[in-house]
Amino acid sequence: MIVVCDLLLRYDTSIMITSDKALNDTSIDAEKAYLKLLREVPLWRKAAMVNSLTKACQELAIAGIRMRHPNASDMEIMMHLAALWIDREMMVRIFDWDPILEGY
Numbered sequence: 001m002i003v004v005c006d007l008l009l010r011y012d013t014s015i016m017i018t019s020d021k022a023l024n025d026t027s028i029d030a031e032k033a034y035l036k037l038l039r040e041v042p043l044w045r046k047a048a049m050v051n052s053l054t055k056a057c058q059e060l061a062i063a064g065i066r067m068r069h070p071n072a073s074d075m076e077i078m079m080h081l082a083a084l085w086i087d088r089e090m091m092v093r094i095f096d097w098d099p100i101l102e103g104y
Contacts, residue, residue, distance in 0.1 A: 069103065080104060 024031075041049075058081065065072065065080040072080065083091050083099035091097050 065104075076102075 061081055061084055062077060065077050069076065069080060079095060079097045080099075080103070082095070083097065083102075083104055088099055091099055
């Protein structure tokens with residue numbers, strides 16, 4: 001059994017159930033049932049779920065970029081988005097775009 005700890009969560013990685021009741025309002029039985037169902041999901045469906053979550057994160061990030069940079073062109077928005085996922089040195093080297101100068 002491996003126990004992973006950080007400042008907020010403690011969980012047993014063999015079953016991935018949080019052990020801090022203050023941070024988890026889901027019953028252990030419900031969480032076990034949910035994890036059992038997730039284990040039965042076909043790989044193609046899991047990939048689709050990850051893809052959907054990734055797209056949702058990107059859409060939220062774009063909304064934040066539009067709020068911070070209301071006059072940005074579509075290309076500038078995509079550069080700001082890329083700067084959230086790609087480190088500064090690579091952004092400068094590949095795209096000649098410095099997130100520190102342009103903003104995130």
